[in-house]
Amino acid sequence: MKGTIFELTCPLILKVSILNHMIEANNLSLEIRGKIILKNINFRLNNKALILGPNGSGKTTLLKTLSGFYRYKGSVKIDGNELKDINYISLSTNIPDAYYIAMKVKDILSILSEIKGCKKDLFESMMKEVNINPLDKNPFSLSMGEKTIVFTALALSSEPKIVMIDEPFENLDKNRKNIMMKWLNKYGKEGFIVTHDLEMLKNFQEWNMYLMIEGKLYGPITVKEFLSSKLVEGNKEGSILKIEIGERKYSLVSSKDNSSILDINNIYDYV
Numbered sequence: 001m002k003g004t005i006f007e008l009t010c011p012l013i014l015k016v017s018i019l020n021h022m023i024e025a026n027n028l029s030l031e032i033r034g035k036i037i038l039k040n041i042n043f044r045l046n047n048k049a050l051i052l053g054p055n056g057s058g059k060t061t062l063l064k065t066l067s068g069f070y071r072y073k074g075s076v077k078i079d080g081n082e083l084k085d086i087n088y089i090s091l092s093t094n095i096p097d098a099y100y101i102a103m104k105v106k107d108i109l110s111i112l113s114e115i116k117g118c119k120k121d122l123f124e125s126m127m128k129e130v131n132i133n134p135l136d137k138n139p140f141s142l143s144m145g146e147k148t149i150v151f152t153a154l155a156l157s158s159e160p161k162i163v164m165i166d167e168p169f170e171n172l173d174k175n176r177k178n179i180m181m182k183w184l185n186k187y188g189k190e191g192f193i194v195t196h197d198l199e200m201l202k203n204f205q206e207w208n209m210y211l212m213i214e215g216k217l218y219g220p221i222t223v224k225e226f227l228s229s230k231l232v233e234g235n236k237e238g239s240i241l242k243i244e245i246g247e248r249k250y251s252l253v254s255s256k257d258n259s260s261i262l263d264i265n266n267i268y269d270y271v
């Protein structure tokens, strides 16, 4: 079980300083089967932030790495302790691999309430809120949207301090997206939330965010700044972010002509 969520959630040793909570990466790199997936990533995080980026840029791999799934190069410190060295009960992810541990959702919930302090009542009230009843179902028989809801609620129902949430809006209808947004605001103090949902971004204006492109992490900037910016070619002075895509340089600059970044789904056109 080394390097899995089980290691992270096992409450044997909890070397956590509550005073200094922060997630910090210095020169974090990851190679899988000879391919470099994460390139020299640096950040300091003491709240929740969003990550956006095109398919295959490394977002999920970053969350998995920060959840203890991979042996990385460089440093990831949580509350000053190197991630490789800690058993960390307060970190939660909705990455499904963490939940391949039982037959039915209610069994997963029981196991997680034992090892991680998931609150059954809270999980069940969350399910009522979204009007689904997954407890007697095998998680793999759930619809795509139900999977998103169930795994995210499992991650959040321990009321964790740190959250690593991958695409929480995927396959959700509008009403349930709004409920999910409320959950994401309420649970977790620090961590990353990965999304492709540019429409939902409007609801997170005050949050920080990062862009992930070709294994590199750019940011932080605020969602508000991002939404009123555009991507232009070259190295522009006063830009909000300087981005490299392949050999080319781009700048994220404030948009004076009121064009919204939502037009620049074009970030995705460049890669």
Ligand SMILES: Nc1ncnc2c1ncn2[C@@H]1O[C@H](COP(=O)(O)OP(=O)(O)OP(=O)(O)O)[C@@H](O)[C@H]1O
Pocket (backbone or CB within 6 Å): 032, 033, 037, 053, 054, 055, 056, 057, 058, 059, 060, 061, 062
């Ligand atoms: N276990 C693995 N073995 C080999 N390659 C991997 C593995 N995990 C991820 N990759 C590769 O790493 C790259 C980044 O994948 P990752 O899933 O992190 O991307 P992503 O940004 O989350 O993409 P998406 O937006 O499509 O979910 C991809 O090229 C993927 O094929």
